[in-house]
Amino acid sequence: MDFDRRDFLRIGAAVTAGAAIGPVASAMTQVEKEGSTARRWGMVIDADKCSADCTVCVDACRTENNVPRFDDPKLDIHWIRKIAFRPKGIEGATERTFPAMCFHCEHPPCAHVCPVAATFVRPDGIVQVDKHRCIGCRYCVIACPYKARSFVAKHVEPKEGDNPKVPSRTHGVVEKCTLCAHRIDQGMQPACVEACQKKATGAMVFSDLNNPDTDASALLRTGRARQLRADLGCEPGVYYMGL
Amino acid sequence: MSKGLLAVAIFFAVLAFPLIFNATSAVTGSTKSHPALKQGKGEKCVKDTDWMRRNHMNLLKHTRDDSVRGGIPAGESGLAGCVSCHPKRGEFCDSCHSFVGASPECWQCHHYPV
Numbered sequence: 103m104d105f106d107r108r109d110f111l112r113i114g115a116a117v118t119a120g121a122a123i124g125p126v127a128s129a130m131t132q133v134e135k136e137g138s139t140a141r142r143w144g145m146v147i148d149a150d151k152c153s154a155d156c157t158v159c160v161d162a163c164r165t166e167n168n169v170p171r172f173d174d175p176k177l178d179i180h181w182i183r184k185i186a187f188r189p190k191g192i193e194g195a196t197e198r199t200f201p202a203m204c205f206h207c208e209h210p211p212c213a214h215v216c217p218v219a220a221t222f223v224r225p226d227g228i229v230q231v232d233k234h235r236c237i238g239c240r241y242c243v244i245a246c247p248y249k250a251r252s253f254v255a256k257h258v259e260p261k262e263g264d265n266p267k268v269p270s271r272t273h274g275v276v277e278k279c280t281l282c283a284h285r286i287d288q289g290m291q292p293a294c295v296e297a298c299q300k301k302a303t304g305a306m307v308f309s310d311l312n313n314p315d316t317d318a319s320a321l322l323r324t325g326r327a328r329q330l331r332a333d334l335g336c337e338p339g340v341y342y343m344g345l
Numbered sequence: 346m347s348k349g350l351l352a353v354a355i356f357f358a359v360l361a362f363p364l365i366f367n368a369t370s371a372v373t374g375s376t377k378s379h380p381a382l383k384q385g386k387g388e389k390c391v392k393d394t395d396w397m398r399r400n401h402m403n404l405l406k407h408t409r410d411d412s413v414r415g416g417i418p419a420g421e422s423g424l425a426g427c428v429s430c431h432p433k434r435g436e437f438c439d440s441c442h443s444f445v446g447a448s449p450e451c452w453q454c455h456h457y458p459v
Binding site: 222224225226230232233234257260264266269270271272283287 | 409413414415416418450452453454455456
């Protein structure tokens with residue numbers, strides 16, 4: 103039998119590839135069992151219903167996720183913020199507001215640029231930061247076109263009265279809205295949406311966008327909802343009405 | 346020549362001293378004993394004690410990656426699982442970590458009552 107160097111390399115490569123792919127493939131099926139790829143979590147926000155002086159969603163987020171206040175605009179961390187705008191070209195238009203958080207894009211530029219794969223997309227569409235891996239290079243802060251990310255410039259000690267389900271943060275990582283993944287995994291809604299519906303006007307609606315029977319899908323079918331800066335091609339999971 | 350041999354013999358005697366000393370002395374190993382840990386709640390741990398003493402950090406890291414990146418809840422094998430049976434960090438994690446001089450960074454962000 104003529105077994106030359108080329109055959110040896112070919113067989114060696116095949117064996118190595120098999121050994122490498124086997125465990126990965128079995129891990130993938132396990133992941134798919136838990137966080138289903140069939141779901142796409144998203145939100146529809148009606149800016150017509152959002153009142154300018156209401157900060158219920160922002161406050162709920164701060165309480166739920168232990169987001170600290172530094173009272174210094176250079177250091178402050180924002181997971182969700184209210185954006186004020188005045189419609190152009192309309193006589194006598196008053197200033198209006200809407201909440202904006204991480205839009206959990208289908209093609210997130212933040213995850214694309216991350217050099218250590220700390221930012222990743224969960225199978226159900228939630229973009230997450232693995233703070234264990236983050237090295238604080240801030241590429242993602244620059245890459246995000248929606249200014250959803252904040253750099254933690256100051257260590258924040260976990261303290262009494264914090265929500266124990268959400269970890270605190272340490273100096274030198276980047277963080278952002280997690281879409282309250284810890285609540286979604288338990289079948290609850292994100293804290294901002296729950297607060298808006300219980301304490302405010304219910305401008306925010308959260309559900310699975312792939313399921314045609316959900317409230318958010320019904321709002322999307324009205325044709326009034328649109329993504330912000332859809333031209334960028336990031337495919338945000340958060341839609342706005344009345345903008 | 347005999348002077349050289351004597352020097353070599355002394356050198357090896359000094360080199361082997363720790364081995365000979367340990368083999369002949371009554372006390373073996375460290376004279377300090379492990380810190381005694383308080384018995385946790387519940388019947389038994391997720392793995393047996395000897396395994397946990399050596400490998401708990403690998404287990405925690407494994408469940409951490411699965412739960413953070415895969416969305417698979419860590420359950421009783423995660424950090425929250427430790428808290429449910431060993432409610433005080435000072436009587437559990439810290440007692441051994443300060444004994445061996447290890448300072449893991451878990452508590453910079455995670456909640457574990459002291």
